[in-house]
Amino acid sequence: MELFGKMCRLPAALLFLSLIFSSLFSLSVGGDILTPTQHLPDDQILISVGERFALGFFSPVNSNNRYVGIWYKVSPRTIVWVANRQHPISERNGSLSITANGTLIITDQNSKPIWSSGSSDLASPIAQLLDNGNFIVKEAKGDGNIVPGSLAWQSFDYPTDTLLLGMKLGWNLTSGLNRNLTSWASPSDPAPGLYTMFLDLHGDPQIILLEGSKQLCRAGPWNGQSLSGIPDMMRFKVITVDFVIKNDEVFATYNTTSTSIITRLTMNYTGQVQHFAWLDDSQMWSIYMSKPRDLCDYVSQCGAYGVCNPDDSPICSCLPGFKPRLPRNWDLREGKDGCARMTELDCRNGTDGFATIEKAKLPDTSRSTVDRSMRLDECRATCLRNCSCTAYASANINGTGCIIWTTELNDIRVFTFGGQDLYVRLAVADLGLGSDHSHSRTITGIVVGSVVGILLLAVVGICVRMKRRRRTAATLGAIPFASHCNNEYKDDKDWELPLFDLGTIIAATDNFSIENKLGKGGFGPVYKGKLGEEQEIAVKRLSKTSTQGANEFMNEVILIAKLQHRNLVRLLGCCTQGEERILVYEYMPNKSLDAFIFDKDKGVLLDWQTRYNIIEGIAQGLLYLHRDSRLRIIHRDLKTSNILLDKDMNPKISDFGLARIFREDETTLNTRRVVGTYGYMSPEYAMDGVFSVKSDVFSFGVLVLEIISGKKNRGVSISEHQGNLLAHAWSLWMHGNGLELVDKSISNSISMVEALNCIKLGLLCVQECPKDRPTMSSVVLMLGNKNASLPDPKQPGFFPTRAPSKNESSKSKTNSASINGLSVTTVEGR
Incomplete structure (x- = not known):
């Protein structure tokens, strides 16, 4: 925006007089309007006429800096826009005002201007907070209505990390204004962070998510109904999405079918783009959609001419007529090297044809060409005449318009729902259509292997059934x-x-x-x-x-x-x-989590933010097992030694030897052979052999409390922890001393709000009654919204503290320093 720079170009005399003028008129503000005769001090707010939004000064969690922002009038406070995100005020004596010509100015405790909306030339300006969350500067009539065409500035033109209803993501081609989303640097710092979401105008316009300067995700081009890479849009019942391509502007926007719906799209500081809806009954934000969701959402997982399908294992395969470029790497499930043609094209003789890839996310369109007036049959003919053409598709899912690729095809994936047809150019030898080359071949699955391979599959299948x-x-x-x-x-x-x-x-x-x-x-x-x-x-x-x-x-x-x-x-x-x-x-170079958490020397290497990220990562992995994977899986042995850490300290759940598959109609199962590890088992499983997704939630809760405290649930002194860590944590919480649980080695780096919320979340997960424990989808939601108001936990399911018998001792002995290893306890049910 460079708003501060624009402010500096104001005539010095005018700026000086404006500041003096606003200081003389120190009337407090009420309602939704700010005039040149008023200023907004730190302790006052503007409230939109429908009381949906508020504007004023705020401090992020775990920070004393002051910013001017806009937030939803719900609890907890949800910030959707920040003015001075790079210029915080250190004390609570700042002020927001509007000059006589319509320039918004934020001044600090010394009356020094630190942010401005840029110069304007209005005669009777006012600033108004609208009920859609837009803060505007306009010329006012005598009746207070806006003078047509007098809109001088609006916050909607300068988004931070949130897109609201009616806000545009994209370009004004006349002024060169680019409206994009930029994440916060951290939960306590609204300065521009590492992630940016913007509309790329090259080729067929598409929405891109960047991590720094690196392309992280691609939503794909607009196909008339949805973005090619987000077919879920077609299933939205209450959200409508529009994509506008005109001579003077290109942008995406969204709205709702009811004005009573409160919703927002936010890109958080970790790079997750999440669409939230406000639930009045539970008074909390619910995640309506989240991207990236799976590995195939990340760009080019399978390289040039590769196809990514998260429902397949491995997820990468080659387009028909192509083979892995480096087969050995593909054997190791690394497909980013992509695929190469089996047979070169024969453009001169006109014998090439096309294979149809159904339900596809279209390849990267940044170097494609688009003709929106061309029919699909004309598009095919145009591609065949161009020897460089590698594929074509309709620009609109209804069959109109033409997109042509003349480069390698990158970042293709397929869906079980939605997507569109992609026509890939192949040599006649790879089409298998004889002399009739005018027809396309529909590829419903990518065939791999040979006759020998097929026979082997049959033999192995029979053997497994026999087993x-x-x-x-x-x-x-x-x-x-x-x-x-x-x-x-x-x-x-x-x-x-x-x-x-x-x-x-x-x-x-x-x-x-x-x-x-x-x-x-x-x-x-x-x-x-x-x-x-x-x-x-x-x-x-x-x-x-x-x-x-x-x-x-x-x-x-x-x-x-x-x-x-x-x-x-x-x-x-x-x-x-x-x-x-x-x-x-x-290979996981940082070995297992227990090697760090329970080691006094190594524990200091895991500061609070790293531990929080590990907790979030474990939650995401467990949610995938319980809800988002092809199978519904209960892990049954979730513990610190089964959490491995990669080179960046990202957690990865390991050891599925004890896992069980649940059918969709199953909620609980019963077993006479209880397997797992004491200290992580839920009471109903350890005592009665009953397990469910809530058994894993209990184990996750134990993990959370161990990560926060740096202490094991079992094997601690009874006098020190009243039996085990859960009992100790519960006692501290009930006496209002929850923060005493935090590992002393990281006490200087913690966010008190986050730490208390995590302790509370851990206690919610280890509640004695399974139905009281949250699901992992609720856990991920709570972790994603660090200001969420969590319910009060009930008493944990305290694990039996009696000394184990000799037989049990031998069975429950574990190797706490296991690395990429399996540490299993088998306990026979009584």
Whole structure:
């Protein structure tokens, strides 16, 4: 905006007189209007006529700086716009005023101007806060109405991190004004942060999300009904979206079908774009939509000519007529190198044709060409005449308009709902249509493998079914796995995973050398290894003496092969050669969370913000398991040693050997064989064998309290923690001393509000009655809204504090320093 710079261009005399004038008239403000005879001091606010919005001075959470902002008149306060986001006031003596010619000015405690809306030339100006959240400067009539065409300035032209109803995201091509969203730097600092969402005008206009200067996500071009990359828009029942392309402006905007609906679209400081709706009954914001949601929302996960599908495992495949550019990397589930043509195009002889990719998010359109008047058949003919044309699509989903690509096709994904047809140019040899090249071929699935592969899939599927019928088998040696490890295999449930040759694993780990050993869990030892020059891996080897690993090995392979999320550890493949049962994971250089949290020296490396991010990441991963993945999964062994940390300290949930799949119609299950780890088990599971998603929520609550306190739930002194950490946390909370739970090593870096909310959230998750515990979707919502008002927790389900018997002690012994390993406790139900 450079508003401060514009203010400096005001005539000095005029600015001086304006400041003197406003200081002489120190009348307090009421209502929704500010005039040159008034000023808005720090302790006063403007309220829109419908009492939906307020404007005034505020301080962000955990900050004493003062800013002028606009917020919804709901509790907790929700800031939607900030004026002086780069120029805070350090004391509560600031003031907002409007000069005689219509310039808004914020002054600090020394009456020094620190922000301005820029010069204007109005005779009778007023500033008014409208009921849509827009703060405007206009020429006033005698009756107070706006003089037509006299709008001199409006806050809607200068968004911060929030898009409100009727606000435009995009360009005024006449003035060059670019309206974009920029995240806050942090929850306590509204200065421009790392993330920007803007409308890119190159080619066919599309909305882009940047992380710094790096393109992070792409919403795709407008297709007449929705943005190509957000087909969910077509399902909105109360939200209407418009995309306007005219000679003088290009912008996107949204509205609602009812004026009573309170909604906002906000890009938070972590780069999440979230659409919120206000729920009157619960008095809180509910997330209506959130992006990015899955890995395929991030740009070019599968490279040029690759297709991303979050419902597939692996998520990347090649367009028909293309093959992986670097097959070895694709075997390791790394598809960003993209795909290459199987057969070069033959433009001269006119024998090329097209394959149709249905329900697609269109490729990056920044270097495409668009003709909105052309019919689709004309578009096809134009593409065929251009030897550089690689694909075409309709600009409008109704079949009108033409988009043509002459470059590589990047960032394609497919949906189960929505999307549109993309026509990819192929050589005749890859079409399989004989001499009839005039028809397109519809590709409903991407075919991989060969006849041998198909036979292998059938054999493995039969074997897996046989295994399920023979559940009394005691060891994995009875499971008829394929021993040739250079193919992919599937069972009847469509799981697939690269198989590694044992020689490759031995070479990668230096023959399982002691120097490469990372740790050992109930499953067996874990080794660090390297494939090629760069690919670091963690190799988990089933111990021959393990009584816990056989079924868990199968369970983990089948489950985790279907899962793809940034907060779940990635299984790269396995080896089942001879008697060996080996799992190969991505390597986590920072090992497991328990190695940091419960170590006094390493614990200081996890400041409050890092711990908060870890809590958020675990919550996102667990929500994916419970709600958003292809399968509905209960982890059953969520604990600090099963949370791994990557190089950036991002958390990844690991070890799915004990996980169970829930059908959509199932809410709880009962088992006679209770498995997991004491201290993290919910009471109903530990005592009665009953488990559900709320069992994982309980374990998550224990994790939260351990992360905050740096102490284990079990194994602590009874005199110090009254039995366990949950009892200690509950006692502190009930006596109003919740902050005493916080790890002393990070006490200087905490946000008190955030810490108390997290402690409260942890206690809500460990409540004794499962129905009282929140779902993970509610947990993620609470973490995303750090000013949310949380309900009061009830008493936790205190874990039994009696000393375990000798038998139980041996069964519940864990390796707290496990690294990429599985630490399993098996407890027989009583």
